[in-house]
Amino acid sequence: MAGTLAEKILGRKSGVDVRAGDIVVVPVDLAFVQDTTGPLTVRQFQASGLKKVADAKKAAVFLDHAAPSPRSELSNDHRLLRDFAAKHGCLLFDVGEGVCHQLVAENLAGPGEVIVGADSHSVTAGALGAFATGMGSTDVAVAMGLGKTWLRVPETVKVLVRGSFQKGVSGKDLILYLIGRVGADGATYKSLEFGGGAVNGMGMADRLTVANMAVEAGAKVGLFPSDRVTEEYLRGWGRGHKYVPLQPDPGATYESVVDIDASVLEPMVSRPHTVDNVTTARELKGTRVHQVFIGTCTNGRVEDLAVAARTLRGKRCHAGTRLLVAPASRRVLLGAMRKGYIRTLVEAGATVLPPGCAACLGVHQGVLGDGEVCLSTANRNFKGRMGNPESQIYLASPATAAASAIAGEIVDPREVM
């Protein structure tokens, strides 16, 4: 029977024809944790009585959320995780390597795989056609130990994106628009499957941004087809052998279809304190911004830093606005250095943070003051997210963030292009 991407991947993995609603046990190609969820995974693993990791090459530990560690308690968590990785021979990506989801995309994920991460943005690898989903520490502990997990095959919402993006509009604006339209729980328990002309033409950086935020609409997974873009991306990281083409079947059953014309999309912004509180950058013109943060698993890639550097070349950040830039990985940092983006950004007044989550979750590096406003390229603006419940977070694309850093207030980037 004709299947959606989710049905096809989980069907192949479980060895039976599956339909939305079925519950399956599937082998896991990668189970991973990061430094804020991992310590509980280690303790649960020990408590479970499972002695060994089922396949050490399919288990990974990332130290990225508090990196480098700002306090002894977190340093001790890092020690616990390093010891666990060493004892079981798991993959370890230590402080400075970058954000887990970027490293999964660069080094590990492939189309058709099943990936579970103890981090909600594990959906990012859906950009590569992997059934990648976030779980809690205990689920991942058990997935590491047994090499498998149980999943309910999700219903699928097809997101058909037609036409092409205007200049200054990117994947970030598309996903913010979509979340604003369906709501923060509009896709709960579901698969968001992206397709249409604009999606086929989208580069991998934009696909990763869109898949990353599928969870902000509640989705279990955000899936892209695996095509030439996927193949080129994998080749670029020396992993061409991982490529397999993957498309949904014609005639697959969708719970609903969301039709979007990319050519009418504008630069979008999420207002505090929920991601679905979306409007256009134009509407918010004049909103004073104290800190601009460009980075994270959502928008910390070379392509994002390129947009920021292009916007800021030969200009200065506004005197009342701090610009923080955190490359998503060491390889992103190196790439941006080679291309001269880092120099441009630093000359424009940016503070460059080490590869990792940096200011995203309020543990360190860029905690806001009372009443301060941050415009961030991250994926979440919940109250308290960046370390202070008395501050406000707006979310936007790298183009909008860079243009706003110059203006000191939110602006539509098309005004300065």
Add this chain to the structure above:
Amino acid sequence: MLRGKAFKFGDDISTDLIVPGRLAHLRSNLPELAKHVLEDADPSFASRVRPGDVVVAGKNFGLGSSREHAPLVIKMAGVSAVLARSAARIFFRNAINQGLPVLICDTDRIAEGDELEVDLASGTIKDLTNGAALTFGKIPPVMLRILNEGGLIPYVQRYGNIKV
């Protein structure tokens, strides 16, 4: 049968409101972390909640990060069940894995401070204060088995495997 008082919360209570990222350094010190449960949503909750009490919320409870510490500290605070109009996917699964029932029902019919009686076996909730009788959505059988064992770790200890 679970019995306790209702603590009401609104819509979209994120895991950042339940256990904020700024307390990440306490995640290996659960008793300390638990003192801050739901602090950014209701600063007095942790000191007022009593064993058996029930968290009663609106839609999309537990949205956001996958931190399992969220249901974990709610359970440690003595909360016997979370009732919500809807719950975020990862939170729901994490709560069951921690042995904390999350029950989807029409929470508009419950007021702050109401005495509640929850019958997991029959799928009913009685509001003893206003007399309302509610039913809650079915928990999938695989999750019910995990819940009945007290969580995923006791389940794996017992069966050494997962079966659906």
